[in-house]
Amino acid sequence: MLNDYLERINKELEARNIAEREDILNYLEEMILDREENGEDEEAIIASLGTPEEVVAGLFDEKAVVEAEKKIEAAVNTYSGVKEIKVDNVTFDFSFLPSDSDEVKIASNEDEMSNLNIRLDHGKLKIEQEFAYHGLEMLKVGLSRIFKNNQIPAKVYRAYVYVPDGIEYDIDSVSGNLSFEGIETGEIEIDSVSGGILLEDVSAGSLDIDEVSGDIAMNRVNVEKKTDIDMTSGDLKCELLKCDRIKVDGVSSRIEMNVNGRREDYDISISRLHGSEEIKNGNDKKLSIETVGGRIRYGFSE
């Protein structure tokens, strides 16, 4: 059957006056025999290659190359069966975005990706920035702080992580920025030193953020159980947070909080150096904001 098929292809090549006949026939024969060696059925292989006319037309069809190129995806690492993402970061900027499948995909350029150590361990996806590289990058970040005007700019490293719904986050970060956009999940826990944090259109079971000097911005965030934010000198700007238990502590932080809900549903406790407010009506919903040296502004959407 194979010889017959090749002979028909030979006839087709002859009919088209193609000079490199032998070369093409050798190539096709090798391909078919290699597929057979790897367990495919000869008849099925021939069927998949098509009629002799189709095979020969395909060999000289540059459009087929263009069509195949259209299908090339940007190089990404893909992980399935992930339940939790654990990040140990120093300087990387991480963007967490919704995935279009049930797999976690991490995209970065190859050069930057080589600085990340990624492994999947019992449903826990651990993403760590390589230690050898911490030292130098930390030095650069430190120096750029000393020479405040950024004479020694630290390179920006960025990774995009596409995450399906329901995966929990446990993130430790130093100076890298973190953003979560359109994410639906259970628990989000973030420890950050100086990097900024952005949450936009996020739904979470609970939210726990510890931040030292970085700023936090939140837009349209829904938290089912509890929101707990501890800050030192960074600022918080929060628009439309829907949550029944909100607790924000800062030291010198300026805090702006707009709660998505009705004022009369909340027990409110505001504590600042100059002037505190307590409204206790025995409500289930609690809003507690505390800062020593900063300023607090808060309000409700209704």
Next chain:
Amino acid sequence: MDTQLKRGSLDICVLASLLKEDSYGYKIIQSLSPVVEISESTLYPILKRLEKGEYLTSYSIEHNGRLRRFYRITASGKDKIREYLLDFKELLSIYEFIAGEVKESAE
């Protein structure tokens, strides 16, 4: 991604699949399969074009009583990959600039 950016990338993928070791048709298709599915007849003109351009050379080795053609990347083949990566890096910095401006305008 824009098709324009991908133009020629299949040739580079084929060359890249030869970096670690010399390879043959069936194996090249297999190693490309995580990135893109191509057929035997799509691979043929690419191999011919790359050989004609001296980006790769070929030789035959006997295997199970028949011949199997192996392909080996040349120095200019490696240069072609390097060139592609550099072009891409330039594009990435343009991307970074555009993404940065978009982000700033949104703030």
